[in-house]
Amino acid sequence: MGYIQRRNRRIFLIFLFPVIVALFATTIYPMLYAGWLSFRNYDLAKPFIPRVFVGWANYAEVLSSGPFLHALITTFKLMAITLSVQLVLGVGIALLVTQKLRGMGLVRTLLLIPMMISPVIVGLVWLFLYFPELGYLNYFLSLIGLGPVSWITSTDWALLAIAIADIWQWTPFVMMGTAAALQSLSPEPYEAARIDGNSRWDVFSRVTLPQLKPVLVSLMFLRAIDAFKIYDIIFVLTKGGPADSTEVISLYIYRQSFTFWRMGVGAAASFVSLIIISVLITLFFKSLQRGQASKG
C-alpha cells in the first residue's frame, strides 16, 4: 500500500470514527443491552426482586400472551387501513399536483406541512378535533345535524380515529415520493399511448402505474416500518384504549416496561416484534424479487 493510499485510509478512518462512536452509543450498545435485558428478570420498580438470568422465559411469556397477540393483530389492522388509504390518496394527490396548473407549487408545499409536524403535536391537534364534548369535528357535524361521534372514546371508532390522524400526517410522504417519480417518467410512452387512442385510465393503469411500481413499493416499505412502530399519536389520543381497541405493539412494550416495570419482558417483546417485522419485510422483498425475475 502506497503512502497516499495509507494516508487516505487514515483520513477515512478519522472521519468514520465519530459516526461509529455515535452509532455504537445510540444504537448498537442499547440494542445489545436490550438483548441482555431480555434474558433477565429485571423489575426497575422492585429492586428486591433478584435480577437473575431467566433464559427464554420472557420470550415464552410474550409469545403465549393474549394481550401481545391482540396488540399484534391491532397493529396489522391499523397498518392495513393506513397504508392502503395513504397509497390511494398519495398517488391521487400526486397526479393532481403534478399537473401544469397555476399555484400547484404552493399547493404541494402546503400539503407537506403535516409531515413536518412532530407526531405528538399531530396527536394534540387531533385531540382538539376529536374531543368528545368540545371538539371541532363534533361541532361541525352538529351544524349538519349529525353526531356527536365518540371518536376516541368508543371502541367502534377509536382505531379509525387513530388511522385518520396517521393518514393525515403521512399521505404527503407518499404524495411527495410519487410526485417526484411522476416528474421523472419518460414522456415517450405517453405520446405513443395517446397516438394509439388509449383512455386516461388505460394510460394510468398500463403506462404510469407499472413505471411507478418500484417507487410505490419503496414508499410502502418505509411507511410499513413506520406504521408498525406507531406510538406517539396513540399515546396522546387514547393510550391504547378504550378497552384495548387501540393497543398496538409499541403500547404493549411501553406498558410492560414502564407501567409494570418488567424491563426484561418489555425487551423480549421488542425483539419479538423486531423479528416479526424483519421476517415480513424479507418475505415481501423475496416475493418482489420473484415477481421481477418472472417478468425478466
Add this chain to the structure above:
Amino acid sequence: MSFMRTVALTAALAAGAAGAANAEKQFEGVELKMLGIGDTSVTRLAPIVGEFEELTGAKVQIDMFPYPGLIDKIIIEASSDKPSYQLLWVDSPWVGMLGEAGALEDLTDLAKRDAEEIGLKDIVPIQLQENTWQGRLLAFPASGMIWSTNYRKDLYENADEMANFKAKYGYDLAAPSTWAQYRDQAEFFTRKAGDTLAGETLEKDFYGNAQAFSRVAGAITHDYFPIMRAFGGDYWDPGTGLCAMTGEAHVKAAEFMKSLVPSNPPDYLGLMWDLRTGYMERGETALSSYWSVRTVRLTNPAEAMVAEKGLVVGYAPSPTADGAPQPTYTGALSFGINSKASDKEKEAAWAFIKWGTSEAMMRRFAEEGSGVSQFRKSILSDPDLQAKYPYYGVLLSAQENAKRRIFHPFYQDVEENFGIELNKYMAGETETALEALTTACNAVNSRLKIFPEEMRLRWIDDVPADVLKD
C-alpha cells in the same frame, strides 16, 4: 375568632422564622427540588415557596406534572443513584411500592421528635396511617382525602323535581345513602336537550351522573375500589395474600358501575378524573362521587363554574349497599423525602414539609379561599370554616369510620390490570363482571405467586403507625 387564631399562629410562625433567620438562615445554599403534581395538594403551596427561602435560606423549586405518568418519573428518580429531586409527592397507594424499594426516608423519628411543632395529635390518625409502610411513616400528609358524593343541591331542593321524583320512585329526593338510590337519582336526572330541568328548558343533554370509566392510569379503579369497599369488598385474601377481588361484593360493585353508564355522558369510556369532575364543576351533572382533592375546587369560582353560575353543590358521604355504615376508603396526598438525598438536604426537606403542612399554612389556605382537602382536626372541625367549606364536615366524619386504601408493592399491577379489564367490561368487550375481575386478578396473582406466602402476607399487613403509639 378563627381570624385571631390565624394571626396568632402566623405571628408565632414568623417569630420562629425570625429566630431561624437570626440563626443566619440554617439552610442557606441548599437547593431542593420537588417532583410534584399539578393538583390542589401542591398548587396552593407552589406560588409561595419563596417565603420558605426567606425564612430558611433553602431554595425550593416545585416541578408539577399531571398524575398519569408521575409515578413513572418518581420510580425512575428513585432508581437513580444521583437524585435530581429531594422531595417527592406521594399518593398513598404508592407507599408500599416506594417503601419496599427503599426509596423514601423514614420520617418516624423526625415526626416523634417534632411532635409538638407539627401538631401530630391534630392530624386525623388515618391520614398518618395512610403514609406508613410496615408501621414506619414514609411521607407526611399535605392533603387528606375521602371518596364522597357531590350533588347539585339546587336541583335536589327544587319543588317540581322533588315532587316528580317522589311520584316516580316513591321516596323523598335527598342525597343518596344506598347505591340503589344513587342509580335512581342518576337515572331520574338524565335528560335530553329540549327537556325541562328545574323549570328550565335544556339547550343540551344533561347527565344524571359522571364517573371515571377511563382505563388511562387506571382511572376507573379510583372509582371502582371505593364503590367495591362500600359494597363490603376488599382487595386481598387475608389467608394467602393473593388478589381476592372476584367475590360477590366485587361483582356487584362492577355491575353497579355498569348500570350507571346510561346516565353518564356518551364519552364515558374516556372519562378521566379531571374530565369527570369537569362535568360537576360546570354543573352539567346531577351527582358525581370522587376524591375530595377535587371536591375542594367546587367552592372556588376560579376553578369551578358551578360556583360562578350560582349553583349550589351539596356534599354527602359515599353511599353503601344497604345504607348501613361501612368503612370508607381514605387517601392521602403527601410529601416524602428521597432516601438518596444528602443529610443536609434531608434536614432542609423536612423543614420544608413542616412549613408547608403546618396548621398555620393550612389555615391560611382555608382563609384565603383556596380549598384544600384538609387533614387537621382543628381545621376540619372549625365552625367558621365548616360554614365556608361545607364539605369539611363530611371529610371529618367520614374518616372516623375509615379504612386505608391499597398500599401494596404491586399496586401498579393492580391499577393497570383492573383498569383495563373493568374498562373492557364497561365497553361491552367482556361479557360479565366476574370474567373481567377474574382476568385482572389472575394477572396480578401470576406475579404474586412467585413470592413466599410469608412475604405476601407481610405486604398486606397494615401495621399500626409507630407515630400513633403513645
